Amino acid sequence: MSTSPYIVDITVENFQQIILEGSMQQPVLVDFWADWCAPCKALMPILTKLAEEYQGKFILAKVNIEEQQELAAQFQVRSVPTVMLVSQGQLVDQFNGAKPESEIRAFLEPHLTNPVEQLKEQIRELIGAEQLDQAQMLLQQAISQLPEDYELQIQLARVLLQKSQASEAKAVLDNLPETEKGRPDVQGLQAGLKFAEKAPSAEELAALGERDDSEARYLKALAALVQADYDRAVTLLMAIIRDDRGYDEGVAHKTLLEVFALLGEGNPLVIQTRRKLFTLMY
Incomplete structure (x- = not known):
């Protein structure tokens, strides 16, 4: 019996827990073997080595077909060694016979995730x-x-x-x-904290009503940012830049750049808005 946390001897009693339920968390490599099988004895050290090396990216489940004939029949094992890979409760791949380590690595890699x-x-x-x-x-x-x-x-x-x-x-x-505090994404979040500090209260926001001047737009944009309504916030900020670029020393443009930092340069809204901003500015 293995003492490794990554290698388990399978019986009818633990089959459900280890193979079916366990494969919902990480792939399970099921090795059907027998004592009298020479290729099984050649293969097993390789599988053991890989299970230890991969440190839990997969579990090696060993099934002795002589002791667990019911499981061998359930999986329709006709020869040994037979190795099956189970993931998310489903059989996703398998091979028969002993194989070199390089081929087993190639077999495993597409199915393993950090x-x-x-x-x-x-x-x-x-x-x-x-x-x-x-x-x-x-x-x-x-x-x-x-x-x-x-x-x-x-x-x-x-x-x-x-x-x-x-x-x-x-x-x-x-x-x-x-x-870590100088990272662009952290700076963006720090900007988000500033938005929260400057944003109007619910009462102040309600008092703005239908006002559509630059001050009202800016306060509404801050309120939208606090609610993570980035589309509305960006629309309001872009409207200020379009109609009143110099409002409060260009605060709308500065805030928009902080929104970009908050969301990250790969965000689709940032990419789209940068194009529009370039056209608007130049």
Whole structure:
């Protein structure tokens, strides 16, 4: 029996937990083998080495077909060694017979994802779907496990700011090392905190009513930024630049550039607005 956390001997009792449920978290490489099988004995050290090397990117599940005949029949194993890759509860690939290490690596690589990157992608998807409470919860869990991954902390500050929790976002940013505080994305979030400080209260916003002068547009843009309504904020700021570029010493243009920093240069809204801004300015 293996003592490695990445290698498990499979029985009927743990099959559901390790292979079906476990493959929802990371791929499971199922190795069907037998004591009398010489190719199995040649293959197993290679699989063991890779399982240890990949450090949890996949789990090696070993099935002795003589002891687990029911599982061998369920998977329709007709010869050994047979190696199957299960991901998300589904059989996604397999091979038969012993293979050299290089071929097994090539077999594995397309199916393996860095767990941290997978987690970050999940968080990005939640934010994209505006499921900010779930994103915050996942970020806080991830940070507790990866306290030195400052990307996660910066993302948490961004989510808190989008939820209008400016003081909590500020606390996260203040806790970053000095070496991280100069990053453009952090500077953008600091700008977001300024928006929250300057934004009108709900009563002040209501008092603006249908006013459409530069001051009203600017205050409404700040309110939109606090609510993470970036499309409306950008539209209002661009209107000021178009109609009253010198308002308050060009504050609309300066604020728009801070919005670009907050959202990041790869954001589609930033790319689109930069083109319009260039046309407007020149």
